[in-house]
Amino acid sequence: MRAIVHHRPGRGRGRGGPSVGLAVAALLAAASSAGFATGAADPLPRAELVLNGAFDSYPWIWTCDGDVRRSSIPHDHYVSGYPTADSTARCSQRVRVLPNSGYLLNATVRGPFAFVGVTGAAGENASTWSGQGGWNDLSVGVSTGPETTELTVYFHGWYEQAPYDVRRMSFTGPGYEPRPCGEPGGPAPTVTGGPGSPSPPPSPSPTCWRTYIP
Template sequence: MRAPAHPRPTRRRGPNGLSVGLAVAALTAAAASTVGLAASAAEPLPNVNLILNGAFDSYPWIWTCDSNVRSSSIPHDHYVSGRPTAESNARCSQRVRVLPNSSYLLYATVRGPFAFVGVSGPAGESASTWSSESSWNTLTTRVTTGPDTTELTVYFHGWYEQASYDVRWVSFTGPGYEPHPCGEPTSPSPTATDGPASPTPSATCWRTYIP
């Protein structure tokens, strides 16, 4: 007597018509993809130098300077000199894009009495340091941005009615995007008799520089 045939097993299907096994696999893959995207989004940006023309040797000039700041006319030795007066501390500044809740390091090579460098921000961010050495030396200071801060001002200057100061190099490093200047040169490089040139902003470039 032949044994009764076993009924053929049927594959269970989910409410959308997919088999349960395929549905579970699809959900697992989607979850893994979501986790991967979240991990990518959380990756920190690399540290970059956010200052443009920190060596004072290129265009656009970018820096906003008082009229008593001049660029060196010595070939292959680029720096700026500030000559403070009773009314002006011979200041230059540059606004940079930053990220909230992030730490940044300001570095500068200076010489001369009372050479100040610093950074300030809209949420009360403030850090500065100074030197009175007659030879080239390095100044550094660090600042941390607030939860809503996306822009800081980096500056340097001398002191009222004091001797001239020089600045050869400025960098401001921390997490962010590599900056790209706006505009093209409109005049020759500043010399001992010419003030710093102003950039001509372009609507097609990423506006790291904010006039």
């Protein structure tokens, strides 16, 4: 009579053996490490990179050419530009950016031929415009090149056209919120409570610059 022998699964054999278990543990550890490394290299959050984009604080920061005036009504501030045959009444501001990154410009404007845009030394040019008589919102995106660390945000009207108004300029993307440095470029412009002839805003000092707040 033949004896029936029952073999117990030996330790170290079969699909549940220690060699497979160790391999799975190693894979899990590697995945965990990879996830941690990825989290450590997450990009910076989106920040507002324009200073005084609501035109309600000083130093003025914006550099303007031509006839540009700041007006104020209750709970609101805006800038008016008066183009001539020789000027588009343009204002601009330099902003710090990161290479190979995407940014978005948003503006609230009114009046015919109100232009807003962004320009950079590496050919980063993006702009849009409005011809509406009432307040309306404009948006345009721009991507920086591999070595770009600075862009210029601007707004203006058009030669010999009617005045335009800008109530808000916003430029957002990866980076840190800026802060003013240096001294203002002159006394604050006169603020009026309605239409009139306020003094044009002064240009900022060439030494005034924006820096990242770590």
